[in-house]
Amino acid sequence: MASTISTRLLASVTVAARTLRRLSLASRLHFQQLPSPPPERLSYACGPTDIPLMGGTIGQLLDVAVAKNPDREAFVFRFGGGRDGSEPQRRTMAEFRAEVDQLARGFLSLGLNPGDRLGIWGPNSREWVTTQFAAAKAGLVLVNINPAYRPHELEYCVNRVGIRALVSAPNFKTSDYYAMLCELCPELPKSRVGGLSSSVMPSLSHVVMMGQEERPGAFLYDEVCRAGSADPNTEKQLHKLAERLQMDDVINIQFTSGTTGSPKGAALTHHNILNNAYFVGMRCEFHKHVARICVQVPFYHCFGMGLGNLQIVLHGATCIYPSPSFEPAATLSTVEAEKCTALYGTPTMFIDILSQPDVSKRNLRSLQTGIIAGSPCPVEVMRRIVSELHMDRVTIAYGTTENSPVTFQGMPDDSLKKRTASVGRPSAHMEVKIADPEGRALPIGQRGEICIRGYAVMRGYFNDTEKTSEVIGEDRWYRTGDIGFLDADGYGHIRGRIRDMVIRGGENIYPVEIENFLHGHPAIADAQIVGVPDERMGEELCVVVRLRPGMSLTEAELKAYCKDEIAHFKIPRYVLFRDEYPMTVTGKVQKFKLREDVIKELGLEKAAAIEIA
Structure with a gap:
């Protein structure tokens, strides 16, 4: 100028x-040699710190x-x-x-x-x-x-x-x-x-x-x-x-259901999202060449606006956008025409891309790497991503919006087994521990709550100190609400969620919000939402409804009631009707038991067994 x-x-x-x-x-x-995990047998690890965090x-x-x-x-x-x-x-x-x-x-x-x-x-x-x-x-x-x-x-x-x-x-x-x-x-x-x-x-x-x-x-x-x-x-x-x-100024608020309650606004700073995107790009090796990244993930999420758009200024990458929202055919055409070297997506997106009838006829050999995140990636899907999309150095990432978002990421040289069985190693400058309910670090290999501490942890939920204190203690550990463990090599493994949040195709959905909405229907006495396994979406929503005496309601009528009133991804795929739910002695619905019963009723035991394994 x-x-x-x-x-x-x-x-x-x-x-x-x-x-x-x-x-x-x-x-x-x-990145020639990552440091070995500490010799202690406690489930604590810290990502490499020899490259300093950037200011600005x-x-x-x-x-x-x-x-x-x-x-x-x-x-x-x-x-x-x-x-x-x-x-x-x-x-x-x-x-x-x-x-x-x-x-x-x-x-x-x-x-x-x-x-x-x-x-x-x-x-x-x-x-x-x-x-x-x-x-x-x-x-x-x-x-x-x-x-x-x-x-x-x-x-x-x-x-x-x-x-x-x-x-x-x-x-x-x-x-x-x-x-x-x-x-x-x-x-x-x-x-x-x-x-x-x-x-x-x-x-x-x-x-x-x-x-x-x-x-x-x-x-x-x-x-x-x-x-x-x-x-x-x-x-x-x-x-x-x-x-x-200043680098510590709040620059972004992203709504997330987190682990409890209604959607909350996670307040993120320049320092949070710039450094997180920078080190994610390092693991993708964007520093080694001029990357051409196909960004098919939405901007409203950290995946698109942070890990995608910010690579323009952090690694001098060219970001290429195929369509306003995900369209697998448009993605394939874009990768081919623009010679993209990297591709971002959730497992669901990659499943849909691989399902395109002409995928084998496309010239996709420019692809090398990318990021798969949002939900676990099945082994067979990863095999096809590597063999049919030629993404030999693709990485798996795990994180939460509250952590800007990535806290674990695989390495480009990881074996297929490592890439699918784990979520990789802690990101640079990120501390990770697996904790018991009192916050004490557990031994290596033992399951507990995944806790994160470091520069990437949000400032807090905007104007909500009560909800912030529920997930971030005075010690600054952020409690994710996810259950997992660290193995002897320092890799993280996710095994479920403490609370009821459902992840459908990468979308975080909190059942209480939908249940409250459904309670407004005159025929519904109670509605309980649970997540059930799905091969394509990772999880799907199932609602179990108790009707008011003398009232009737069909599955089609319930879905019509939801249409145009709540976001399409929040509309349950499965609708079941019951007279009662499994309850605790104190009168609370046992959702874990309800989920088990629903999986059997829907015939999804095989998918559930794969999920647990």
Whole structure:
């Protein structure tokens, strides 16, 4: 840009550049030999620490990346360009930074201030990734909202963290986002643009709609970009912010059901997500070549926005996006056309890709590595990923949103057995222990709760000290709620969840939320949700319903009641009806026993046996 960068900002960028050079040099030796686990027999391990953590912010790292490789391709969206939206959209590093800065200035021109929460609602798009980086530069806290959410779920998110401005896609598939906003805020179409006063969501004052169609009460995305260019004061503001923003500032809130209760907003900092993505990229060997990463996972999750998008500035990678949401045919075409070297996905996504009729005819030999995460990967699926997709050095990763997200990751040289039987070794700088209910480390090989400590642990649940204290103690150990063990080689093994959270195709689903919704049906006396094993999705939802006396309800009627009221992935696949549940002597439903009974009734014993093994 033509303007002069202040001396302090230039010094900060220089320090960040030196840090990256030092990390790059150290990496040449670092991954030749990982240190052996400590000799103690307790289940405690720490990831390698010889490469230091980096300081700095997302904005600073973007400036560094542009200074090093201004003409390198930053990203390719294989959709959304041209009049019909079918042309690829490509940006160099310099072009990307220019658009980010313009949008960041536009946000400032709206009167948004550092620390304000900026929601984003919609599928993967160029506007989404630009908003992510622009929010970071403007000091705003980006709040990711699942594009499958319905109105009452959006209302919960906005009010829970006090979202002041919302950037939204106009529509996607069957979701009309503007219509849902108007349903919640009938004041919107009658409001002055930027002056929304909603009785339902009182914190929300600005709505920004992507696309070209003007909608009453809302800014156009391009209009906000132009506003930044038109106001010269915003350029000065942006430079001052670059000096003020700190690596420990909260930059992102992601909603997660965690291990207990309703969805909570995990507050993550620059330091959390930048370092986590950096070291994940190191294990994928992105430092050894210019990676071309096919990112088919959603941006609203850490997998997409953190482990994916941030590789642009951390490892100089080119991120390539095949479609707004997962489409296996589009992914295969993208990998082939763009010569992608890495592919991200959940096991369910890879199963669907491998099921494409023409997968064997595709030229996919550019692929080398990638990340599989979200749920356990069956051995046979991993074999096919390696043999048919040529991903010889693919890695398995495990983590939680609260940990930015990766805490365990496999090594590229791990055997197939290691890759599928375990979740790898602790990530760099991450402490791991397997603990008993009192928090004491258990012996190697003994099952207990997986606990994590280190730089990646979230600041806490936003404005919720009570829920934060339930999972993070004064000793800063984060209790995941997952059961597992460490083996003698320091590899982690997951064996289940302490509580009832269900992971369906990589989506974390908490049964209580759905049960509460179903209790609103006049025919339902009680509804209990359990997860049952599924070969493709990892787990599926089953609801066991007790009806009110004299009332009737069919499976089809229950699913129709859920449609358009809760997100599609929360609608149970299986519906069973019972007169009673297995209960404890104190009157609580024994969900573990209910799950066992349901698995037998549905004939899923074989899948359950594979899951346990």
